[in-house]
Amino acid sequence: MKSAVYLKPGQVGLVEIDRPQIEDPQDAIIRIVRTCVCGSDLWRYRDDQMESGTRNSGHEAIGIVEEVGAAITTVQPGDFVIAPFTHGCGECDACRAGFDGTCDRHIGNNWSGGVQAECIRFHFANWALVKIPGQPSDYSEGMLKSLLSLADVMPTGYHAARVADVKPGDKVVVIGDGAVGQCAVIAAKMRGASQIVMMSRHADRQVLAREFGATAVVAERGETGIAKVRELLGGGADAALECVGTEASIDQALGVLHNGGRIGFVGVPHYANHALGSTFAQNITIGGGAASVTTYNKQVLLKGTSKNSYLLSP
Amino acid sequence: MKSAVYLKPGQVGLVEIDRPQIEDPQDAIIRIVRTCVCGSDLWRYRDDQMESGTRNSGHEAIGIVEEVGAAITTVQPGDFVIAPFTHGCGECDACRAGFDGTCDRHIGNNWSGGVQAECIRFHFANWALVKIPGQPSDYSEGMLKSLLSLADVMPTGYHAARVADVKPGDKVVVIGDGAVGQCAVIAAKMRGASQIVMMSRHADRQVLAREFGATAVVAERGETGIAKVRELLGGGADAALECVGTEASIDQALGVLHNGGRIGFVGVPHYANHALGSTFAQNITIGGGAASVTTYNKQVLLKGTSKNSYLLSP
Numbered sequence: 001m002k003s004a005v006y007l008k009p010g011q012v013g014l015v016e017i018d019r020p021q022i023e024d025p026q027d028a029i030i031r032i033v034r035t036c037v038c039g040s041d042l043w044r045y046r047d048d049q050m051e052s053g054t055r056n057s058g059h060e061a062i063g064i065v066e067e068v069g070a071a072i073t074t075v076q077p078g079d080f081v082i083a084p085f086t087h088g089c090g091e092c093d094a095c096r097a098g099f100d101g102t103c104d105r106h107i108g109n110n111w112s113g114g115v116q117a118e119c120i121r122f123h124f125a126n127w128a129l130v131k132i133p134g135q136p137s138d139y140s141e142g143m144l145k146s147l148l149s150l151a152d153v154m155p156t157g158y159h160a161a162r163v164a165d166v167k168p169g170d171k172v173v174v175i176g177d178g179a180v181g182q183c184a185v186i187a188a189k190m191r192g193a194s195q196i197v198m199m200s201r202h203a204d205r206q207v208l209a210r211e212f213g214a215t216a217v218v219a220e221r222g223e224t225g226i227a228k229v230r231e232l233l234g235g236g237a238d239a240a241l242e243c244v245g246t247e248a249s250i251d252q253a254l255g256v257l258h259n260g261g262r263i264g265f266v267g268v269p270h271y272a273n274h275a276l277g278s279t280f281a282q283n284i285t286i287g288g289g290a291a292s293v294t295t296y297n298k299q300v301l302l303k304g305t306s307k308n309s310y311l312l313s314p
Numbered sequence: 315m316k317s318a319v320y321l322k323p324g325q326v327g328l329v330e331i332d333r334p335q336i337e338d339p340q341d342a343i344i345r346i347v348r349t350c351v352c353g354s355d356l357w358r359y360r361d362d363q364m365e366s367g368t369r370n371s372g373h374e375a376i377g378i379v380e381e382v383g384a385a386i387t388t389v390q391p392g393d394f395v396i397a398p399f400t401h402g403c404g405e406c407d408a409c410r411a412g413f414d415g416t417c418d419r420h421i422g423n424n425w426s427g428g429v430q431a432e433c434i435r436f437h438f439a440n441w442a443l444v445k446i447p448g449q450p451s452d453y454s455e456g457m458l459k460s461l462l463s464l465a466d467v468m469p470t471g472y473h474a475a476r477v478a479d480v481k482p483g484d485k486v487v488v489i490g491d492g493a494v495g496q497c498a499v500i501a502a503k504m505r506g507a508s509q510i511v512m513m514s515r516h517a518d519r520q521v522l523a524r525e526f527g528a529t530a531v532v533a534e535r536g537e538t539g540i541a542k543v544r545e546l547l548g549g550g551a552d553a554a555l556e557c558v559g560t561e562a563s564i565d566q567a568l569g570v571l572h573n574g575g576r577i578g579f580v581g582v583p584h585y586a587n588h589a590l591g592s593t594f595a596q597n598i599t600i601g602g603g604a605a606s607v608t609t610y611n612k613q614v615l616l617k618g619t620s621k622n623s624y625l626l627s628p
Binding site: 063066082084085086087088090092093094095097098099100101102103104127128129130132150151152154155156158160161162163164165177183191235236238242254257258259260261262263264265266276278281282283284285286287288290292293294295296297299300301302304 | 335397398399400401402404406407408409411412413414415417420434441442443444446455461464466468469470473474477478479505529533549550556568571572573574575576577578579580590592593594595596597598599600601602604605606607608609610611612613614615616
């Protein structure tokens with residue numbers, strides 16, 4: 001079958017490779033219907049150290065199930081599916097907590113990369129694959145592309161909004177106007193944000209963001225950008241969705257929030273920061289600071305206290 | 315009136331100082347009924363650079379309102395109150411989001427320090443003070459001490475559990491067996507944790523933790539401690555409550571969690587880490603990592619998709 005490979009830094013070509021085979025009862029073989037290029041593919045594309053013939057790093061695809069392993073009961077040959085780049089097992093603590101992107105059973109590179117090819121082998125197919133109603137011929141080209149976005153970019157934008165716990169009425173700032181940032185705007189809107197500020201310097205992307213639900217656009221960066229956002233929102237934001245992955249964008253996120261705000265960061269960290277690097281790799285949410293003494297006393301801790309009873313009885 | 319002051323590094327004494335006066339309509343004057351020493355007071359106590367006569371750094375108290383400013387309507391002279399160290403305004407974005415410990419109106423040191431004295435001036439008294447039913451004479455000495463714990467240490471332990479979003483059924487690990495760690499155990503139990511592991515090497519504190527709700531104790535640290543916790547829980551924890559403030563304790567927290575777990579950290583960071591220092595100062599919660607593609611597609615994004623409609627219509 002044909003597959004894209006990296007011929008040399010900055011050059012991709014098609015070569016004939018062996019069709020993948022079922023290797024494990026949990027595998028499925030999928031014939032690719034649509035695939036695409038992710039921003040992260042460019043790292044490999046530009047990598048000076050990359051060896052010629054390196055398998056493509058594509059990981060976003062929709063396709064048709066061709067063959068299934070013995071343990072597969074949820075899909076069958078002929079099913080039209082989304083092939084998530086995350087391929088969670090569905091059974092570990094992480095998957096059960098809704099973090100299949102960092103499934104506890106991921107071992108090194110057992111994910112289904114190399115999807116810029118005619119067929120792929122997909123592990124943990126039983127739980128991880130997502131069935132699409134009907135067949136590809138039932139959908140327009142535009143719809144196929146929208147469905148393809150569910151293999152990575154749209155859920156990644158949604159992840160930023162989810163880990164930042166965006167709630168109805170929230171004021172949200174999106175940092176990064178690329179595909180993920182645009183999807184973060186959609187996600188913030190889906191979750192009921194009342195105001196969504198997109199920080200963007202590109203006219204075409206600003207238009208797209210507004211179409212997707214951004215209520216304002218701020219082109220300035222740094223302190224000027226932060227001041228503009230705060231002026232627009234009449235204060236700090238409740239949530240910042242960081243979709244870039246630089247230290248400057250994390251600082252931007254910290255700058256636009258009111259104290260007690262929340263950051264969802266999905267830009268793969270391109271900076272040396274021990275703790276944030278670790279939390280990202282493990283999908284850990286971390287929060288802390290001075291306690292909310294009055295709030296907790298009024299809402300929880302002193303509630304129901306009488307002269308004779310109290311949660312810490314002496 | 316009498317007030318504790320730092321006489322020299324390692325020595326505290328009582329001196330006569332002026333009784334505080336109402337300076338702002340939002341002030342109240344409070345006569346202290348009980349106060350105590352916080353672990354953080356020891357930093358000042360041990361500070362070689364500390365000038366003789368420096369005001370005490372006490373910030374935990376219960377007392378009786380003696381006098382109120384013109385804007386105060388919620389308490390009156392004679393009321394028995396908790397004087398939270400956080401003194402939030404109750405009106406800013408941070409307070410409204412339940413983060414009065416980092417009220418957006420805090421300006422430098424406008425908090426009510428110096429409470430190891432006969433009286434204090436307390437700002438933002440209208441919202442921040444918490445009324446206690448009855449009068450001090452209605453309570454036993456043990457109950458007064460329990461009520462005093464609501465000025466800082468108990469809400470601080472609760473904050474760790476709240477920002478880590480401890481939920482019913484969660485497996486929780488508490489790192490730090492001091493007063494805050496013990497309160498974090500109580501908080502985890504209040505929020506319905508099914509298992510609470512206290513990491514402690516002190517026999518007396520282990521007993522206390524079990525009394526407060528810890529279901530297991532692990533004395534080992536580092537990799538051995540992490541392995542022991544994982545063995546006890548049959549996997550990683552859902553939440554880790556970090557009540558120490560060192561890089562080692564953050565690493566311990568990262569080590570005991572399953573991917574997608576949550577850290578609440580209330581140990582004031584004593585380490586050089588740009589991002590975590592900033593998030594702590596602002597009480598920001600930050601999360602991120604690879605998206606949960608299968609989860610989001612099944613639960614939200616592909617839900618209700620038919621051949622003719624889809625959230626991103628082409």
